[in-house]
Each structure stands twice: as C-alpha cells, then as structure tokens.
Amino acid sequence: MKLLVKAPAKINLSLDVLHKRPDGYHEVEMIMTTIDLADRVELTLLNQDKIHILSHNRYVPDDQRNLAYQAAQLLKDRFQVTKGVLICIEKTIPVAAGLAGGSSDAAATLRGLNKLWNLGLTLDELAEIGSEIGSDVSFCVYGGTALAKGRGEMITDLPAPPTCWVILAKPFIGVSTAEVYRRLDLNGMQHPNINEMIKAIKGNDYQKVCENLGNVLEDVTLNLHPEVAQIKDQMKRFGADAVLMSGSGPTVFGIVQHDSRMHRIYNGLRGFCDQVFAVRMLGERHSLD
Ligand SMILES: C[C@](O)(CO)[C@H](O)COP(=O)(O)OP(=O)(O)OC[C@H]1O[C@@H](n2ccc(N)nc2=O)[C@H](O)[C@@H]1O
Numbered sequence: 001m002k003l004l005v006k007a008p009a010k011i012n013l014s015l016d017v018l019h020k021r022p023d024g025y026h027e028v029e030m031i032m033t034t035i036d037l038a039d040r041v042e043l044t045l046l047n048q049d050k051i052h053i054l055s056h057n058r059y060v061p062d063d064q065r066n067l068a069y070q071a072a073q074l075l076k077d078r079f080q081v082t083k084g085v086l087i088c089i090e091k092t093i094p095v096a097a098g099l100a101g102g103s104s105d106a107a108a109t110l111r112g113l114n115k116l117w118n119l120g121l122t123l124d125e126l127a128e129i130g131s132e133i134g135s136d137v138s139f140c141v142y143g144g145t146a147l148a149k150g151r152g153e154m155i156t157d158l159p160a161p162p163t164c165w166v167i168l169a170k171p172f173i174g175v176s177t178a179e180v181y182r183r184l185d186l187n188g189m190q191h192p193n194i195n196e197m198i199k200a201i202k203g204n205d206y207q208k209v210c211e212n213l214g215n216v217l218e219d220v221t222l223n224l225h226p227e228v229a230q231i232k233d234q235m236k237r238f239g240a241d242a243v244l245m246s247g248s249g250p251t252v253f254g255i256v257q258h259d260s261r262m263h264r265i266y267n268g269l270r271g272f273c274d275q276v277f278a279v280r281m282l283g284e285r286h287s288l289d
C-alpha cells in the first residue's frame with residue numbers, strides 16, 4: 001500500500017521575538033502561510049518493523065537525522081506500531097532555506113502515517129506530536145495561514161491573505177536557524193506589528209499586508225550574509241511591492257499582484273540566485289492530502 005502526501009513550504013509574513021525562555025528557546029509571535037512550492041512524500045507500508053528513508057538530494061540525511069524519520073519513529077514509539085514504512089522524499093523546497101522544508105516533510109509523514117497505520121488521530125493530536133520534532137512542525141501539520149505563538153507550536157487559524165504572487169529567491173548559502181537565534185540582540189530591535197498584519201489579512205487589504213511585512217531575524221542574517229541584502233535590493237528594483245526574508249533565511253520573498261511584474265522579477269533574479277520560484281500562497285487551511 002502506497003500514499004502520496006504533499007509537503008508545502010511556508011513563509012513568515014511576520015516574525016517577532018518577545019524574549020528568551022528558560023528552556024533556551026525564544027518566545028515568538030509569527031504569521032505563517034503555506035505556498036505552492038512543495039516536496040512530495042511517498043509512503044509505502046512495510047511489513048517489517050523498519051523505517052527507511054530514500055531521497056536523491058545530497059543535502060538531505062537518509063537516517064534518523066531526517067525529520068520525516070523522526071516523525072515515523074515518534075508515532076511508532078507512542079502507539080506501539082509494529083509495521084514499518086519506506087519514506088521517499090522528492091525535494092523541491094530548497095534545504096536550510098528558511099522555508100521549513102524538513103518540518104513540512106515531517107508533518108506530511110505524520111498526516112500520511114496516520115492513514116497508512118490506521119491511527120485515527122486528529123490534526124490537533126498530530127500537531128502536538130509534531131511539536132516534539134521541531135517548532136515549525138505543528139504549523140506544517142495544518143498548513144494554511146496562522147498565527148503561531150509559544151516557540152511556534154501554539155497555532156491559531158487565520159483566513160487567506162489577499163491574492164498575490166510570491167517570488168522566492170534563495171542565494172547559494174544555507175543558514176543555521178540555531179545560530180541566527182543565538183546571535184539575535186533582544187535589545188533595540190524593531191518589532192513588526194503582528195496585530196496590524198492580522199487586521200490586514202482579515203480585511204483582505206493587500207496594501208496593508210505590504211506595509212506590515214516584518215521579521216526581527218532579518219538583520220542577523222543580513223549581517224552574516226550581505227548577499228541577502230543585495231537580493232532584497234534587486235527584488236525592490238525589479239518592482240516588488242514588498243520584500244522580506246523568510247524565517248531565519250536566507251530565502252528572500254517579494255510580493256506583487258500583477259503577472260507582468262511577477263515575470264519581470266522572476267526573470268531578473270534568475271541567474272543571480274541559486275534557486276528562484278514564482279508561486280501562489282495556498283490561502284486558508286484545507287485538507288493537504
Ligand atoms: C525561524 C523559524 O523557522 C520561523 O518559522 C522557526 O522559529 C524555527 O523553527 P525550526 O527550524 O522548526 O526550529 P527548531 O528545530 O525547533 O529549533 C532550531 C533551533 O532554533 C532555536 N529556536 C527555535 C525556535 C524558537 N522559538 N526559538 C529558538 O531559539 C533553538 O536554538 C533551536 O535549537
């Protein structure tokens with residue numbers, strides 16, 4: 001028996017850090033949304049008690065370091081599953097890019113194995129299990145658009161943002177999320193206005209979404225990798241209405257509403273960057289499978 005599950009990337013429309021917590025994580029407030037750029041996760045039921053990972057991407061681990069492997073292991077341990085699974089991951093989402101690729105593969109594995117192993121768990125239960133794997137996994141279990149609090153695992157659903165194009169450009173570097181959080185100076189940073197962004201989304205106000213894009217991790221990554229700032233400038237020059245780095249970076253995204261401008265930015269950035277994509281936001285939460 002086989003199952004194909006879609007694992008979409010996320011972008012952070014807004015990312016604020018409130019303080020560092022006693023457990024070493026940071027208390028965050030973020031608005032995240034899934035985009036139409038997805039890995040494909042194929043799950044094949046095995047009768048042996050084994051988890052196998054197959055991926056043709058050399059940056060993706062094929063053992064217990066893979067977040068999809070950890071998702072399967074968690075379910076096996078918690079529900080004494082004696083069957084196994086072969087997890088084939090076809091990557092489209094750039095790795096270590098700030099787009100939650102690994103987290104989304106883990107979330108897709110949780111959703112898929114819930115069916116393949118007949119576990120009968122709710123999305124809320126899967127999201128709670130996912131939070132043990134990584135801070136972005138809970139959001140990825142639901143997809144859509146949401147406010148995420150805590151260390152990222154407390155999810156409140158939001159409606160779809162206004163319709164627009166998202167052009168993503170990833171430079172040739174990878175970024176360590178842990179390092180970016182470690183280097184964040186909690187004093188003197190400019191906080192994005194999360195409430196205004198929520199109002200903009202609820203009011204379907206594109207202009208206001210543009211005005212309220214913000215990410216406190218951006219300056220850290222920009223200081224480490226000046227080429228990220230260059231890509232931001234290029235995107236603005238080619239006509240993006242607003243530009244922001246996603247998550248801990250280094251991927252930069254720009255938003256526009258008109259097709260012609262989307263093409264201009266996409267073509268302008270290709271050749272200058274490692275990977276460039278032009279996609280839609282997936283909008284509101286709906287079944288991902
Ligand atoms: C940057 C974001 O991707 C934005 O969505 C997330 O905040 C990070 O999510 P993630 O990659 O799933 O993060 P995790 O795998 O849980 O943590 C990686 C590392 O980032 C730091 N980390 C992460 C989340 C958080 N709220 N505070 C942190 O300080 C911790 O040092 C942690 O060891």
Ligand SMILES: Nc1ncnc2c1ncn2[C@@H]1O[C@H](COP(=O)(O)OP(=O)(O)OP(=O)(O)O)[C@@H](O)[C@H]1O
Nearest residue numbers: 066067095096097098099100101102105136177247
């Ligand atoms: N299924 C997976 N796909 C990609 N990377 C994985 C996967 N499982 C584990 N990893 C490891 O996780 C690291 C970070 O990869 P990932 O693509 O998830 O980063 P990211 O997009 O920056 O994540 P986030 O936005 O959640 O911080 C990689 O360098 C890789 O070694």
